[in-house]
Amino acid sequence: MKDLYVGSEVGKLRKVLLHRPQLSLKHLTPSNFETLLFDDVLRIDQAGAEHDRFQQVLTENGVEVLLLNDMLAETFISAEAKKWVLDRQINHYRFGETLATEVRQYLESLSNPDLAECLTGGLTLAEMGACSKSMTLGRLKPTDFLIEPIPNHLFTRDTSCWIYGGVSMNPMAKPARKRETVHLRALYQFHPMFKNKDFINYLSDCDCNYDNATIEGGDVLVLGRGNVLIGMSERTTPQGVEQLSRALFKTGQAKKVIALELPKSRSCMHLDTVFTQMDLDCFTYYPEIMRNDTDCWELTMNNQEQLEANRVQGCFTDAIAKALDVPELRLVPTGGDIFEAEREQWNDANNVLAIEPGVVVTYERNVNTIKNMEQAGIKVLTIPGEELGRGRGGARCMSCPISRDDI
Structure with a gap:
């Protein structure tokens, strides 16, 4: 199979991109964590140790782990790549002419x-030691950010997601995350691992304003066999689903997209926080949200290359089972009583990463859901998540598969 190819959610995972947070968490404070889309400040050392354990579990199970900062540093060996990134992040409109020159x-x-x-990780005025005669600079405090930290880079799944023979570099919904896409575009365009390689870029216009057409990778599940499942959540819009679907169909990488309507709430930020595949026919789900009456559409392309969206009659799980060519799905609910289930869903019990069929990685704290998974025949590999979990993302959120087998 191709080295740059993701053919499913549960086939053998070969290569994955992670980001170990450090400086961005140091810059996360009680006064800015909400703006930066976190629910609390995290212990830096503990979060780093938990992430190291996540990496270790993956490598022990034959997965090649790539780290974002290392990959970006290697990308910046190219002067063209460095210029490309800085041109898109440092300009006169953001800083004013004098300060922009000094920051650059x-x-x-x-x-x-x-x-x-x-x-x-971000850069404050004091850390840079700026001294230019700039009106902008004169109004800043030493602790003000010249470059905002991006702690959500931790969740590498969202910014870019590989779907069959290509990658979607996603237009992010929240201003705090939009710069992430610049880094991933540079990586896939200039890094030696990707430069001049044979893969498709589904949303290829790097400087396009996608307006309301936002999409994030936590909402995208590569079901396999030419099918893709996408949630329309707090972060992914119908317009975004249509844009990505058209690209998938026109390039021949998918034949059907199943789109699910989700609540627009923090607890259901993405589809993979409430519904994730663990084996060919087995999914973990949160019953309070993933109900039989969940609205569902099937998108295809007709002979005139026009998108057609047809509302699914019946339960969305039947549409997924049909796409996977299985009689029905095995569904494993979030564990515990109603209170325990709500807590465990909040702590990403349903956000698991499959590393091969029937083998998943998840936070050890979600004991009731883990019990349900094991009773269903799923092998569960656990990692600590007391700090990382407070960022509201589990093993799937924190990983961007780059190479994974078909089913």
Whole structure:
């Protein structure tokens, strides 16, 4: 199979992109965590240790782990790549002409690893030591950010997601996450692992304003056999689903997209927080949200290359079973009584990462859901998540598969 190809949710996982948070968490404070889309500040050392354990579990099970900051530093060896990124993040409109020149010069003086850390982790006025005669600079406090931290880079699934023979570099819904896409576009365009390689870029216009057509990878499940499941959640719009579907159909990478309507709430930020595939016919789900009456559409392309969206009659699980060519789905609910289930869903019990059919990685704290999974014949590999889990993302959110087998 191709090295850059994701053919399913549950086939053998070969290669994955992660991001170990450090500087961005240091810059996360009680006064800014809500703006940066976190629910609390995290212990930096503990979060890092938990992420290290996540990496270890993956490598022990034959998965090649790539780290975002390392990959960006390698990308910046190319002067063209460095210029491309800085052109899109440092400009006169954002900083004013005088300060923009000083910030640009400072960033260009950094080593490639330090530049990668700065762009993902943030930069304050005091850290840079700016001294230009700029009105903008004169109104800033030493602790104000010249470059905002991006702690949500931790969730590499959302910014880009590989679907069969290509990658969707997603237009993000929230302003705090939009710069993430710049970094991933640079990575896939300039890094030696991806440059001049044979893969499709589904949303290829890097400077396009996609307006209301937003989509995030946590809502995208590659079911396999030419099918894709997408949730329309707090972050993914019908317009985004249509844009991605058209690209998938026109490039021949998919034949059908199943779209699910989801609540627009923090607890159901993405589809994979309430519904995730663990084996060919087995899914974990949160019953309070994934009900039989969940609205569902099937998108296809007709002979005139026009999208057709048809509302599914009956339960959405029947449409998924049909796409997977199985009689019915095995559904494993979030565990415990109503209170325990709500807590475990909040702590990403349903957000599991399959590393091969029937083998998943999840947070050890969700004991009731783990029990349900094991009773259903799923092998569960656990990782600590006391700190990482407070970012509202589990093993699937924190991973971007780049190479995975078909089913």
